[in-house]
Amino acid sequence: MAEGHVDVKRYQIISLLYIVFICFSVINIKISVLDSNSYTIKSLQSIEKEELKKVAISNKIINDNLELINRSSKAVSYLKIRTRLTQSYAVVNGVLKHVDDEFVKEKTNISKQFNSRNLIEEILKSDKGVKLLEKDLFELSDFIKKASFKLDASLDEVIPLKKTVTTIKGKQEEWSYYLFFHKPTAISYMQLERIKLLITKTQLLYQEAALAEIGYMPTYFSQFNPKLYVLKASVKEYKEEDIIKPGQKVVNITDDVYDDLFKKILSSLHTENIFVGLNNTLLKDFDFMMGTDFDVDISPKVNLVKTDKNYRVVFNKTGEYLLRFYDTRRGQKKVLFEKRIVVNPIPDPIVHVKGDNLNSYAISVKDLLGAERLEASLEINNLNFFPGRINSYKVIRIHNGKEEESVSNYGELFQSTTQKVLGALKKNDLLIFDNVNISLVDGSTRTSAPIIYKIID
Amino acid sequence: MKRLFFLILTLQVITNVSYAQDTLAGNYSKLNISSGKHIIKEVVTITGKLTVEAGAKIEFIEAGVLVCESAVEIIGKNHNIEFAGKNKLEGVGLIIKNADSSQVDISNAVFKGLQLPIFFDFGWKRLAVNISDNEFVNNIGKVSVLQVLNPPFNFNQSDDYIPFRIIHNLFAGNNAAIYFEDLKSDHVKIEITNNTFANNSVYGFKNYNISTNLIYGRADQLFSRFSAKLEGNSFVSNYLVDNLSDTIVHIANFGVYGTDKTFDLANNYWGFSNKENILKDYMIKL
Numbered sequence: 001m002a003e004g005h006v007d008v009k010r011y012q013i014i015s016l017l018y019i020v021f022i023c024f025s026v027i028n029i030k031i032s033v034l035d036s037n038s039y040t041i042k043s044l045q046s047i048e049k050e051e052l053k054k055v056a057i058s059n060k061i062i063n064d065n066l067e068l069i070n071r072s073s074k075a076v077s078y079l080k081i082r083t084r085l086t087q088s089y090a091v092v093n094g095v096l097k098h099v100d101d102e103f104v105k106e107k108t109n110i111s112k113q114f115n116s117r118n119l120i121e122e123i124l125k126s127d128k129g130v131k132l133l134e135k136d137l138f139e140l141s142d143f144i145k146k147a148s149f150k151l152d153a154s155l156d157e158v159i160p161l162k163k164t165v166t167t168i169k170g171k172q173e174e175w176s177y178y179l180f181f182h183k184p185t186a187i188s189y190m191q192l193e194r195i196k197l198l199i200t201k202t203q204l205l206y207q208e209a210a211l212a213e214i215g216y217m218p219t220y221f222s223q224f225n226p227k228l229y230v231l232k233a234s235v236k237e238y239k240e241e242d243i244i245k246p247g248q249k250v251v252n253i254t255d256d257v258y259d260d261l262f263k264k265i266l267s268s269l270h271t272e273n274i275f276v277g278l279n280n281t282l283l284k285d286f287d288f289m290m291g292t293d294f295d296v297d298i299s300p301k302v303n304l305v306k307t308d309k310n311y312r313v314v315f316n317k318t319g320e321y322l323l324r325f326y327d328t329r330r331g332q333k334k335v336l337f338e339k340r341i342v343v344n345p346i347p348d349p350i351v352h353v354k355g356d357n358l359n360s361y362a363i364s365v366k367d368l369l370g371a372e373r374l375e376a377s378l379e380i381n382n383l384n385f386f387p388g389r390i391n392s393y394k395v396i397r398i399h400n401g402k403e404e405e406s407v408s409n410y411g412e413l414f415q416s417t418t419q420k421v422l423g424a425l426k427k428n429d430l431l432i433f434d435n436v437n438i439s440l441v442d443g444s445t446r447t448s449a450p451i452i453y454k455i456i457d
Numbered sequence: 458m459k460r461l462f463f464l465i466l467t468l469q470v471i472t473n474v475s476y477a478q479d480t481l482a483g484n485y486s487k488l489n490i491s492s493g494k495h496i497i498k499e500v501v502t503i504t505g506k507l508t509v510e511a512g513a514k515i516e517f518i519e520a521g522v523l524v525c526e527s528a529v530e531i532i533g534k535n536h537n538i539e540f541a542g543k544n545k546l547e548g549v550g551l552i553i554k555n556a557d558s559s560q561v562d563i564s565n566a567v568f569k570g571l572q573l574p575i576f577f578d579f580g581w582k583r584l585a586v587n588i589s590d591n592e593f594v595n596n597i598g599k600v601s602v603l604q605v606l607n608p609p610f611n612f613n614q615s616d617d618y619i620p621f622r623i624i625h626n627l628f629a630g631n632n633a634a635i636y637f638e639d640l641k642s643d644h645v646k647i648e649i650t651n652n653t654f655a656n657n658s659v660y661g662f663k664n665y666n667i668s669t670n671l672i673y674g675r676a677d678q679l680f681s682r683f684s685a686k687l688e689g690n691s692f693v694s695n696y697l698v699d700n701l702s703d704t705i706v707h708i709a710n711f712g713v714y715g716t717d718k719t720f721d722l723a724n725n726y727w728g729f730s731n732k733e734n735i736l737k738d739y740m741i742k743l
Contacts, residue, residue: 372666385679385716389638391579391606410606411638411675413668413714416599419661420700439579443609 034115034186041186044193051200054218058207061216068214072267073285075213077149078206084143085203091136092196098128099189113185120185130176137161137195152273153205154379159195170361214266261288262336265325271341275380276318277442278346278387283311295326295333315343316442346387349376351436351448362456365425373413376438376448388440397421398430429455481515487527490515497521497548506530506559509566514539517548517571524552528559533566536592542570547597550574556582556609564589572598579606579638582619589624596631599660603635608644618683621647628654628671637674640685641717647685655693659709660700669697670712677715684720687711691726 062069062079069075102123103109113119124130141161144150155161165178180188208218268286286309288294296304296311299322304313315321321343325336355371357363374393376386390412397404405424407417414422425431433451440446478494487505492512498521506528509515513533515523517540529551531538542548550571553561561583568574574596575588593602608619628635637647654671661669671692676684697709710727713720727735 369662369664372668385677387679389607391638408600410600410604411636413673414661414666415601415636415668416633416660416700419669420599423662423700437579439607439609 034184037186037190041190041193044197048197048200051204055200055204055207058204058211061211062207065214069210071263072213074149075210077147078210081144081147081150082203082206084140085199085206088136088140089196089199089203091133092192092199095129095133096192096196099123110185110189115184115186117182117184120188121181124180124188130180134176151205151209153202155198155202158198172360261294261327264288271339273380274315274341274343275346276315276343277440279312279314281310282313285309286311293329295328297324318343318345346440346442347378348446349378349438349448351376351390351451353451361452362454364457365455368422374433374436388438391437391439393436394434395421396432396434397425399426425455427455427457431455497523500524509538512537516541516543517550518543518546519548521548522550522552524554526555527557529553529561529563531563531566536565536567538566540566540568540571540574542572542597544570547572552576552578554578554581556580558584560584561586563591565591567592568596569594571596573600573604575603577605580609582608585619586621588626589622590626592627593631594629599633601633601636602628602631606638617644619645621645623649624651626652628652629656631657632660634659634670635672639680640674640713641676641680641683643680643682646683649685649687649690651689653691654695657695658698660698663699663706665697665707665709667712667714670709671695673712675715676713676717676720678717687722688724693728
C-alpha cells in the first residue's frame with residue numbers, strides 16, 4: 001500500500017532549503033570583488049607615505065619661520081587647525097594599530113580576514129575603535145568651523161562627517177554604520193586608511209596655506225636648471241634673472257628692509273576667497289591711512305572703502321584683478337608691491353525648507369505645516385547672511401501619481417496659495433518645490449534643484 | 458413715417474455709441490486708454506508709456522493682464538477710473554516690470570474684483586512710484602493685492618533709490634495681503650502713510666505666521682539705507698482665515714522677519730487702544 005505514496009511535506013522542506021541556499025549564494029559578496037580592495041589599501045598607504053614627506057618638509061620651514069608666521073593672524077589660525085589635525089591623525093592611526101594588534105592576538109591577519117565581518121566589527125565596536133574615532137572627528141569638524149580663518153577644503157564633505165548619512169538610495173544611516181559596521185574587513189580597513197590619508201592631506205594643505213601667508217610656495221626645483229616652477233593655482237615659471245645667483249647678496253625676510261607699513265599690509269591683506277558682488281574685506285585691522293600713508297590701485301578699477309580699521313571692496317565682475325600698493329609717506333608714490341588676485345563667482349546656493357525634521361525625503365505633514373518659508377544658504381567662510389533673495393518658486397502636489405494642483409509662490413515665505421496646497425496634503429502624496437529662482441547680489445540669477453518630499457503621515 | 462424711422466435710427470446709433478466698448482489686445486509701443494469702457498481678455502504688453510484717462514473703465518476677464526514696461530500714468534478724478542475683474546471670470550490686473558527711468562503714478566482709481574491688482578515683478582526699476590488716493594476693494598485673488606519684489610541687485614554700486622509711496626488709499630474687503638520682498642532696502646524707500654485697511658481677509662494655515670498678515674515682508678541688516686515708513690495708517694478687522702475650514706482664526710495686520718533688530722510701527726491705529734491686544738496683531742521675527 002505504501003508504494004506510490006508521495007511524502008509532500010518532505011519535498012516541501014527540500015524545496016524550501018533549496019531556495020534558502022540560492023538566496024545565500026546571491027546575497028554573498030564575491031571574494032573577487034573585495035580582492036581588488038587590497039590594492040586600494042596599498043595605494044592609499046603609498047600616497048600617504050609621500051604626503052608625510054611633504055608634511056615633514058613644510059613643518060621644517062614653519063619651525064624655521066615661526067616668528068614671522070606668528071605675525072599673521074591668518075597663518076596662526078591655519079597652524080592651530082594643523083595642530084588639531086595632528087591629534088586626529090594620531091587617533092585614526094591608533095585605531096588602525098588597535099585593529100592590527102587584535103588580529104595578531106587572534107592569530108590572524110588582514111588577508112585572512114578580508115571577506116569576514118565578525119572579528120573586525122567586534123574590534124571596531126570596542127572602546128578603542130570607532131567610538132573614539134567618531135568623537136574625535138566630529139570635535140575636529142567643530143574646531144575647524146569655529147576657527148577664524150579656514151580653507152575651502154572641507155573634510156566634512158569628503159569623509160563625510162554627518163551624524164546621519166543619506167545613502168545613494170536615500171536611506172538614512174548612522175555615521176559609524178555607514179562607514180564601518182556590518183562590512184567585511186576589506187571595506188572597514190580601507191575606510192580607516194582613507195580617513196588617515198585625508199587628514200594627512202588636509203594637514204599639508206593648512207601648512208602650505210600658512211607658509212603662503214609669508215610668501216613660501218611649493219616649488220619644483222632642479223639643481224641642474226636654474227628655472228624654478230611654483231605650484232599655485234596655475235604653474236608659474238620664474239625666469240633666470242628672477243632667481244638669486246650664486247654669490248649674490250640676499251637679505252633675510254625678517255630683516256628691517258621691510259618696514260612696519262609693509263609688514264602690516266602683508267599681515268592684514270586677505271586675498272583668498274574673494275567673491276564678486278560681496279563686500280570683501282581686503283585689509284583687516286589696518287591702522288595706516290589711505291591717501292596719507294599708502295595708496296592702492298586696483299585694476300580694473302573698483303573703490304576701496306574704509307570702515308573702522310578695515311578696508312572693504314565690492315568687485316563687480318569676476319576674473320583677475322591687479323592690486324598695486326604704494327608707500328606715500330614721504331610725499332612721493334613709491335611702489336611697494338603688486339599682487340594679482342582672482343575674484344570668483346558666487347557659488348550656487350543651497351535651498352531647503354526652513355523647519356524641523358525636514359531634511360529627509362519622507363516627512364510628516366505636521367512638520368511641514370510648522371515651516372513657513374524656503375531658506376537659501378551659501379557655504380562661504382565668515383558670511384553670516386545670504387547675499388540674495390529667493391524670488392519665486394512653484395509648488396506642486398502629486399496625488400496618486402497625478403499632478404493634483406500647482407501654484408506659483410513669490411518671495412521665500414509660503415503665501416496663501418502655497419499654504420492651501422500644503423494644507424491639502426495627504427499620506428503618500430508627493431510635494432515638489434520646483435523652479436526655485438534666486439537672485440544674487442552679483443546680479444546673477446540661479447535656479448536651484450527641486451526639493452521633493454513624500455508625505456508619510 | 459419717414460421721420461419716425463430716422464428718429465429710431467438716430468436713437469439706435471446714440472445707444473450704440475454710449476455702450477461702445479473697446480477690446481485691447483496684443484502689444485503696444487504706447488497706449489492711451491481714454492474715457493469709456495474697455496475690455497482686456499489676454500496679456501496686453503505696453504513697451505512705452507501707459508496713460509489711463511479720467512473716466513476710463515477697464516474690465517479684466519480671465520487671463521486679462523496689462524504688462525507695463527515703462528511709464529504708467531493713471532490719474533483719475535474722484536475715483537472715476539476703474540480696474541475691475543468680470544464677475545466669475547476675474548482677470549489679473551497690472552504688472553510693472555523692466556528697468557526704466559520713467560515714473561509710475563496711480564491716483565484716484567478703483568481696483569476691484571481682480572486676481573492680483575498691482576504686481577511689481579522682480580527686476581523692475583523706475584524713477585519713482587506714487588500710489589495715492591486709490592481704492593482697492595473686494596479683490597478676490599489670494600496671492601496679493603499689491604506685491605512688490607526687489608529691483609535688480611546689480612546696481613548695488615549706485616546711490617540711486619526709488620521713492621515708493623503708498624498714501625491715502627483704502628484697502629477693504631480684499632482676500633489677500635500686501636507683500637514687500639524687502640521692507641528695508643538700499644534702493645527702495647518705502648512710505649506707507651495715512652491708508653485705511655479694513656475688513657480684509659488673508660487665507661492660510663490655522664497657525665498664524667508671517668505671511669498670513671495683511672502687510673508682510675523682510676527687514677535685513679543686509680541693507681542699511683531705508684527702512685519702510687509706516688505711519689498714520691488704520692487697521693480695522695483684518696483677519697487670518699483658515700484655508701480648509703474657511704473660519705476666522707486670528708487678527709492679522711502686520712508681519713516682519715529678518716536679521717534687523719527693530720522695526721518702527723508707532724503712530725498707527727491697530728484696532729485696539731491697549732498694548733497687549735495690539736501686540737497680538739502683528740508678528741515679528743527679527
